[in-house]
Amino acid sequence: MDWVERAGDLLYDGETIREQVRVGNGGVVVTSHRLLAFTPDRDGPNFRQVDRPNVDGVDRQRAGNVDFLEQGVKALVVGAVLVAAGQMVSLDSLVAGVSLSGVGSAGAMGLGGMLGLLEGMLRLMAQLDDLMTLFGGLALAVAAVALGVYLWSRERLLVVSVAGGDDVELPAPDDDAVLERVRAAIRPDTPPSDTTQPSAPDDPLA
Structure with a gap:
């Protein structure tokens, strides 16, 4: 209808x-x-x-799915921080001078397992900057996809701004x-349109 x-x-x-x-x-x-x-x-x-x-105005705007915009911005911030931290902080030199191989009596005292765990943690710390760079790059890739989807979802709208309520959105006319x-x-001073049908002319033969 x-x-x-x-x-x-x-x-x-x-x-x-x-x-x-x-x-x-x-x-x-x-x-x-x-x-x-x-x-x-x-x-x-x-x-x-x-x-x-309550109509504040009528205008043409562009809008998209804000969920993708929010997720894209968050991923962009996280990715930038991780990449910057991975490039600025070098843990290789910090861990390189630490060695547990000289502890000869560790096995006799039952500490061999603990020393192995510590060595594993040191190797992980040595690779932490590389891991931060890797995950930062992945976050930046996610951000690029999310922001791309947001830009793709943007459309031209005719927006009626409503005071104290949700705006009304329609496809924008060309x-x-x-x-x-x-x-x-x-506008308050606009005269109403004449919606009545024009009357037929008088029949001169009537």
């Missing part, structure tokens, strides 16, 4: 239509009291209504005249 064309069925008593425009598969209808937005091709409800005093028509209809 094309509710944009049948917006008159939703009017209150005494309410009149000022402007009626098609946007994508839906549209916007500005009445003397409200702004009616029909968004069948968007997530959420197919219809929203906003009292005209014609700037559509945007100006909606803006002009929302």
